[in-house]
Amino acid sequence: MIEAIGLSKRYGDTVAVDDLSFTVPPGQVTGFLGPNGSGKSTTMRMILGLDAPTSGSVTVGGRPYTRYRRPLLEVGALLEAKAVHGGRSARDHLRCLALSNGIGKARVEQVLDQVGLRSVADKRAGGFSLGMGQRLGIAAALLGDPPVLMFDEPVNGLDPEGVLWIRTLLKALAAEGRTVFLSSHLMTEMALTADRLVVIGRGQLLAQTTVEDFVGSGSGSFVRVRSNERDALARLLEAQGATIVTEGPDALKVTGASGDAVGELARVNQLGLQELSTHQVSLEERYMELTSDSVDYRTAGGPLAPAPN
Numbered sequence: 001m002i003e004a005i006g007l008s009k010r011y012g013d014t015v016a017v018d019d020l021s022f023t024v025p026p027g028q029v030t031g032f033l034g035p036n037g038s039g040k041s042t043t044m045r046m047i048l049g050l051d052a053p054t055s056g057s058v059t060v061g062g063r064p065y066t067r068y069r070r071p072l073l074e075v076g077a078l079l080e081a082k083a084v085h086g087g088r089s090a091r092d093h094l095r096c097l098a099l100s101n102g103i104g105k106a107r108v109e110q111v112l113d114q115v116g117l118r119s120v121a122d123k124r125a126g127g128f129s130l131g132m133g134q135r136l137g138i139a140a141a142l143l144g145d146p147p148v149l150m151f152d153e154p155v156n157g158l159d160p161e162g163v164l165w166i167r168t169l170l171k172a173l174a175a176e177g178r179t180v181f182l183s184s185h186l187m188t189e190m191a192l193t194a195d196r197l198v199v200i201g202r203g204q205l206l207a208q209t210t211v212e213d214f215v216g217s218g219s220g221s222f223v224r225v226r227s228n229e230r231d232a233l234a235r236l237l238e239a240q241g242a243t244i245v246t247e248g249p250d251a252l253k254v255t256g257a258s259g260d261a262v263g264e265l266a267r268v269n270q271l272g273l274q275e276l277s278t279h280q281v282s283l284e285e286r287y288m289e290l291t292s293d294s295v296d297y298r299t300a301g302g303p304l305a306p307a308p309n
Contacts, residue, residue, distance in 0.1 A: 001025055001179055002047060002148065006056035009042050009203075016042040018203035019056070024181045024196075026147070029174045031194030031211070032183040033287060035295045039203040040183050041079070044152055047181075048077055060148050072101040076141030077150040081133040081157075086126020090117050090136050093125055097140055111139040116165075130157030138166070148179040155189060167193050187284035191215075199287070201294025211283065216258050218286035223254040223262050226275035233271050237262065250274070 002024035009017040017039040024030045034040045045051040047058050049066035058064070060075050068074045084093050094108045112118050115135040120128075125136060134157050141149055151170070155163045170193055174180045184190050190197075190211075197214050199207040207214055215221065227233050227250060234244045234252055242257040254262055259278035266273050281289075 001062075002058070002060050002150075002181060003062075004043070004047070004056065004058040007043065007046060007053050007058055008055045009039070009046060009051060010054045016203055017046070017053075020200065020203065020205055021056075022198045022205060022208050024179055024198070026179045027174060027177050028195040029170050029180045029182055029193055030196045030198060031190045032181060032198050032200075033190065033291075034200040034206075035291050037202075038200050038291075038294060040200065041152065042203075043200070044077075044079060044150060044181075044183065047150065048075070048079070070101040070144070072097065072103065072144030072146065074144070074146050075148045075150065076144060076146040078134075078137040078141045078154055079150075079152045081130070081137035084125045084133070084136065086124060088125055089122045090125055090128075090139075091121040093136065094139060094143060097143055101144055103144055107143060107145070111142045114142060115139040131159060131162055134158055135162070138169075147177075148181075149173060150181045152183045153185070154182070155184065155186065163189065187282070187287060191283040199290060201291050206290055206294070213258070215280050215283055215286050216278075218281040218289055219255075220279075220281040220285065221255070222279050223257060223259045224251065224275065224277050224279065225254060225262055225266075225273060226251045227266065227271055227273050229271045232269070233262075233266060236265055236269060236271075240265065 005021050007017055007020040020043065032040055042051060046053050047060065047065060049064065065071060065075060091108060091112065094111065095105060098105065098108050112121050115138050117132065117135050117139065120132065128136065134154060138154060141151065154166050158166060167189065170180050170182060182194060194211050196210050197207060225233065230250050230252060237254055237257060238244055240257060243255045245253040247253050259276055263273070263276050
């Protein structure tokens with residue numbers, strides 16, 4: 001598990017991360033979202049001990065990362081795929097990392113196979129494409145078979161087959177009980193991969209919840225339910241804090257409650273339902289709604305601004 005408590009980082013007068021607290025539990029893929037300049041990279045660097053926090057603390061498996069004698073056995077990370085010695089082959093790069101942490105050569109061969117780099121293992125990493133560099137970075141993260149894994153934009157440069165591969169890999173790693181922390185700007189991919197989300201803006205926590213609950217809380221999301229006992233159901237939902245709009249003689253439009261919650265409330269109170277459907281905004285739409293006040297870099301006139309005459 002990763003746990004940040006009151007984490008802050010200042011660079012002079014600039015506040016990169018501001019009193020940030022969150023947890024990344026094992027057994028799930030947790031997505032890390034935020035606009036450019038929101039503090040995601042700084043936060044990930046502080047988790048790995050590359051930057052020291054101005055205040056607060058962050059631990060991995062209950063200890064600061066810098067206290068591990070063989071950190072690759074505890075945490076695997078991909079922050080910058082091209083952070084390799086360009087003159088070394090992929091195999092030699094991984095062997096150097098393995099040697100530094102007491103990992104055997106056989107494990108190097110295993111991860112080369114796992115990421116699909118066996119055929120180019122003896123080529124210099126400096127000549128790798130972006131996608132091949134990503135695969136090498138992922139191999140390095142997997143090298144120590146660690147219980148905690150962190151990836152910053154891991155699908156950059158990958159073709160569709162590679163994107164499907166990394167998505168399947170991350171979900172499989174989480175299913176094994178590992179902690180998987182994933183940063184990405186690709187909302188469609190995040191929606192397919194992540195179970196939970198940590199969303200930040202301008203260094204502050206905006207949301208920490210499941211993907212389902214995050215999307216369901218969007219202003220465009222609602223549940224439509226039909227029941228011959230509409231009024232009784234409406235009273236129960238309002239008592240739970242939901243907002244109700246009646247639609248026709250037997251239908252309700254419900255916001256502030258999930259479809260599962262509405263169905264369970266009806267079941268417990270023995271109210272019959274003729275329809276129960278959920279209408280949700282996309283993850284991208286909900287993310288844009290939440291972070292609209294936290295964007296530091298905007299294009300003039302919006303994304304489709306007309307060209308000047």
